[in-house]
Amino acid sequence: LAKTTQPISMDSYEGQEVNITCSHNNIATNDYITWYQQFPSQGPRFIIQGYKTKVTNEVASLFIPADRKSSTLSLPRVSLSDTAVYYCLAGGSGTYKYIFGTGTRLKVLA
Amino acid sequence: SAVISQKPSRDICQRGTSLTIQCQVDSQVTMMFWYRQQPGQSLTLIATANQGSEATYESGFVIDKFPISRPNLTFSTLTVSNMSPEDSSIYLCSVGAPPMNTEAFFGQGTRLTVV
Numbered sequence: 001l002a003k004t005t006q007p008i009s010m011d012s013y014e015g016q017e018v019n020i021t022c023s024h025n026n027i028a029t030n031d032y033i034t035w036y037q038q039f040p041s042q043g044p045r046f047i048i049q050g051y052k053t054k055v056t057n058e059v060a061s062l063f064i065p066a067d068r069k070s071s072t073l074s075l076p077r078v079s080l081s082d083t084a085v086y087y088c089l090a091g092g093s094g095t096y097k098y099i100f101g102t103g104t105r106l107k108v109l110a
Numbered sequence: 111s112a113v114i115s116q117k118p119s120r121d122i123c124q125r126g127t128s129l130t131i132q133c134q135v136d137s138q139v140t141m142m143f144w145y146r147q148q149p150g151q152s153l154t155l156i157a158t159a160n161q162g163s164e165a166t167y168e169s170g171f172v173i174d175k176f177p178i179s180r181p182n183l184t185f186s187t188l189t190v191s192n193m194s195p196e197d198s199s200i201y202l203c204s205v206g207a208p209p210m211n212t213e214a215f216f217g218q219g220t221r222l223t224v225v
Contacts, residue, residue, distance in 0.1 A: 034213055043114075043202050043216030044153070087152070096141050096206025096214040100153040 002027040002090035009105040018075040020104050022088030025069050033064060033071045036087045038103070044087060048073070075106075083108045112137050112207040114217035122223045123193055130189045131220045133203030138183035141206040144176070147219070148199045156201075159186045193224045 005023040012018045024033065032051050036044035048055055050062040050071070061074040075082060085103040113136040123129050133142065144156040157167045157178055165178040179187045190197050203217040 032212065036216075041219070041221070043204075043218050046213040046215070049213055096204070097143060097155065097158060098153075098204075098214065099155065100145075103152055 002031055003099065004088045004090055004101045006086075006088050006101060006104045008102055009107070011107045011109060012078055013109050014079055015077050018078050018082075018106060018108075020073045020075075020086055020088070020106070021070060022073070023070050024088070024090045027068050027090050031090045033062065033068075034089045034091065034098070035060070035062065035073045036089065038085045038087065047086075078106075078108045080108050080110060082106065112139060112205050112215045114203055114205060114215060116201075116203055116217040116220050118220055119218065120221040120223075122225060125194050125224055127193055128189055128191045129193065129222060130187050131201050131203075131222075133186045133188070133217060135184045135205050137207065139205040139207050140183070142180060142186045143204040143206075143214070144178065144186075144188045145202045145204060145216075146199045147202060153202065156188070190222065193222075195224045198222060198224045 002024045032049055034049040035047040037047050038044045048057055048060045048062045050064050052064050055062045063072045085105050087103040089098045091098050115134045117132045142159045145153040146156055147153045155168050156171045157165045159165045159178045159180040161180045161183050175191055177189045200219040200221050202219045204214045206214050
């Protein structure tokens, strides 16, 4: 399981696009990149997962360059309710076992 | 997806006692995991609990302190034994639900305070 590194915190304003970058230099060939969101007093909630290039769903986009040593979570037009901690995880699809890094504490301001 | 229910949601316990946390899943899952999240910190994996085998513990966690049961494919328990204030944390259950899902699902957690 690869270790990931993310910024500790970020501030943004409502309506802006937020990009959170994660470094995973030692990612293994079969590792996927998965992002989770966690609100206070709740368990982490799955946002998006990808292996390479770009993945988009109804809440976010995930950009993974060809070398896969980093990834960027993009949240379009954030709102106050997006204030949370965001975790980037690298692990083999199907293992479901994660080593959590520090996460990025995103604060969205009005 | 998998829906996970943890009990209790929170508890306040006296030091030296033990607490058993239950994790119930609404579908059969092969893999279950227990995590600890200390106040203001990230999650730390305690152990992997697969049905039919003994739990596998991560470095720094031992069976005597955190015994785990996995009697069937929908249920697991984690016991926090001989508690001290340092055990005050949120304990979370997580499951993998193949083949339809490649991501893990997490319960809401059990907030434990040891006094």
